[in-house]
Amino acid sequence: MTTFKRWVLAKRPDGVPSTDDFRLEQSALPELQDGQALIRVDHISVDPGMRSRLSGDSYAPALDIGATIESAGIGKVITSHNAKLKEGALVWGGFGWQSHLLSDGRGVQALDPKLYQGKIKPTSAIGLFGIPGLTAFFGLFEIGKPKQGNTVVISSAAGTVGATAGQIAKLQGCTVIGLAGSDAKCAYLKEIGFDIAINYKTAGDLTAALKEAAPKGIDIYFDNVGGETLDAAILNMRKNGRIVVSGQISEYNTRTPRGIRHTLPFITQRLKMEGLVVYDFSVQFGEARQQMAEWVNEGKLTYREEIIEGLEQTPQAFIGLFSGESFGRRLVHVS
Amino acid sequence: MTTFKRWVLAKRPDGVPSTDDFRLEQSALPELQDGQALIRVDHISVDPGMRSRLSGDSYAPALDIGATIESAGIGKVITSHNAKLKEGALVWGGFGWQSHLLSDGRGVQALDPKLYQGKIKPTSAIGLFGIPGLTAFFGLFEIGKPKQGNTVVISSAAGTVGATAGQIAKLQGCTVIGLAGSDAKCAYLKEIGFDIAINYKTAGDLTAALKEAAPKGIDIYFDNVGGETLDAAILNMRKNGRIVVSGQISEYNTRTPRGIRHTLPFITQRLKMEGLVVYDFSVQFGEARQQMAEWVNEGKLTYREEIIEGLEQTPQAFIGLFSGESFGRRLVHVS
Incomplete structure (x- = not known):
């Protein structure tokens, strides 16, 4: 008989989650x-994005108290009475x-196995080739609609979604500006080809910093943050600009969301703001993965991981996301 | 020698404009x-919409101090040394x-003259067949994209833009809910075919009122107001809902715009919010006018005007727009 461990929701977080909200x-x-x-x-x-599922708010189906916290995972089939799942196979879900x-x-x-070989590690199945990378891909192409010469701004740019969206935008001939929360992250953005990286923690007035970085205005703002950052981008959007609402990390932990102040530019600049849930594009996932794998194998798309050791550390690893301490796709190695 | 009178911008309004801001x-x-x-x-x-042009804000080209206030107008050619403008012709611009x-x-x-006959009065050239009506037409079709059975909510619904958008949405087989600021306006909305009319001044919690009026959610929100009204609609949008940003009258008179609080539903409900400047569709204006004229002549589209007497009253007539006192397309008869 096998024993197993799991983290369940002990109580609904109030604001930033704490370890007490989870129970092993x-x-x-x-x-x-x-x-x-x-x-x-x-x-x-x-x-x-799991944060909003932990609350009883009305927009997303809330996780039940006592339920296992949902997430993506990679594993190995140990024993199988199922023809589809071969013993020894690597699987994800x-x-x-x-x-x-x-x-x-x-x-x-x-x-x-044809995809996950060479430079492409199995863990990327829940990173670059999973929801984060696919969100970058479909958010950028389906909503952002990048054109050669466009100026693209990306928030949380050193995260998997942001870094992937930025590198793909570069491959489309765009000028790409990334916002990140440390000088190390900004250095990484320059390394992977971003034209400009802004440390939003030290930049002062972000609206002014974006104006300086994008003097002709922003064509595409790929937003993972929301709130003040989104406002600063809105004030710098160019005519017919597109805003991809991919994530709103600044809004997940509050009962009184800040939102945005500036809606007038939607009229004067003919802006479009659109959100996405990447599962809506699932029939095209195979194609997108194939394209991204080509770019990885050609050295045009890179991907950064950060592995936290031990299932016990999972709530801490999750909570750390909201202080910006993570750098790259954060995974927990269950071991 | 002909003398003429004109209203110029005396100084930039602070908040709601006052008559001192204009000079005859x-x-x-x-x-x-x-x-x-x-x-x-x-x-x-x-x-x-002229309000934001009076301020020196950065989104729209500001009118110069001392410049004639811009607006649409209808007039008659009195004397002409221009082959295109025949003496006696009715013209607009x-x-x-x-x-x-x-x-x-x-x-x-x-x-x-083929268009402006029968039920269609010349003044409608700067109303139903001018910018307000065309904004309703293109905002609804190009951004709202109404489908049979959709639920459409419209703010400032008794204004020309709102009333036109609502009647056209009805002609597309939609359920149409209008928001207006008096019982008389609500009665008018019912008269012209709106399914539900909500007096937002007496409705209490607008988010709850919209939930009751649109229990399955809103597919299209045609917004002329912004701010709290827009937030209430966002909280009631259905999956893949479209928000047409046509006007933001609640935001024109303030230096510290309120904006919206709720951006998370953009992700969870895959919302799209898009602004328009109707001039972008000018090549299609003729076609749109033809379609609307047909509807008017068939009795399917009606239009309400409110004529204020005397050029001297123009600033008052303009200022009254912001307290909601106008009812229908407000024009000033110069005479």
Whole structure:
């Protein structure tokens, strides 16, 4: 009999989550039934977007108290009574913050060995080739619609979504400006090809800093932050500018969201602001992964990971996202 | 020699404009030159959108101090040395708040007698068939993209833009809910075919009122107001909802705009918010007017005017727009 550990929601966070909001449980896995497979989870993701699921707000389906925290994960099939899940196969899916699970195969996919080879590590299945990278890809192409010569500004640019969107925008012939919260992150952005990197913590007036960086205005603002940062971008948008609402990390932890002050430029500059949930594009995921893999193998697209050791550390790893301490795709190695 | 009167910008308004911000000047018109025509202005418009042009803000080109206030107008060609402008013809253009002007014909158009006949009065050239009606038409079709069965909410619904957008949305098979500031306006909305009319001044919590009126959510929000009203709509938008930013009357008179608080629903509900400047669609104006004229002649589209008597009253007529006292397209009869 296998015991397993999982993190459940102990109570709903008030503001920034604390470790008390989560509880680690240990229990025995039930017997494997026909059609099931036992998966050992190797890596799990921590995602800022999960924050709004922890609250009982009305926009997204809230996670129940006592439920396992949801997340993406990669694992290995240990024992299988399911023809689709071969023993020994590497698989990924929405495994949640836990060490093992029994699966009937729904929502679980084997990693395609043709994709995950050479420079492409299996963990990228829940990073560059998972929701963050796909959000960058579809947000940029479907909403941002980059054209040669466009000026693109990206917030949280050193995160996986931002860094991927920025590198892809460069490949489309855009000038790319990234906002990040440390000089080290800004140096990284320059390394991976951003034209300008602004440390928003030391830049002073962000509206003025963006005006200096993009004197002709912003064509595409790829927003992972919201609030004041979004306002600063709005005040610098060029005629017919597009705002991709990919994430709103500044708004996840508050009951009284700040929002934006400036809606008049939507008229005068004919702005468009649009949000996306990347699952709406799932029929095109294969194609997007293929394109991104080509870029990685040609050295045109890079990807940074940060591995936190131990399932026990998962809530801390998650909470750290909101202070900006993470740098690259943050995963937890369950071990 | 003809003398003429005109209203100029005396100083930039602080908050809601006051009559002191404008100055009436009287002077002699210069001699008519070759290629020019003398136009006597009969009706002029007062438009809330002009408010932001009076301030020195950075989004729209500000009107200079001492300049004639810009507006649409209808007039008659009195004397002409210009082949395009026939004496006696009714014409319209961006005449401004003045009694006469000399024109070289640029930006001036004769009223097409085939269009302006029967139920269609010449004054509608700067109302239903002018910028307000065209804004409703293109805002609704190009951004709102109404589909049979959609739920459409419209703010400032008793104004020309709102009432026109609402009636056209009804013709597309939508359920239409209007927001207006008096019971008389709400009664008018019901008369012209709106399904539900909400008096926002007496409705209490607007978010709750919209939830009750549109229990399945809003597909299209046609916004003429901004601020709290826009927030209430955002909280009730349905998946893939479209927000047409047509006007933001609640934001024109303030140095510290309120904006919106709720940007998270842009992600969770995949919302799109887009502003328009109707001149961008000018090549399609003829077609739109033809379509609207058909509807008017078939009795499917109606239009309400409110004529204020005397050029002297123009600033008062303009200022009254911001307290919601106007009801229908407000024009000033110069005489």
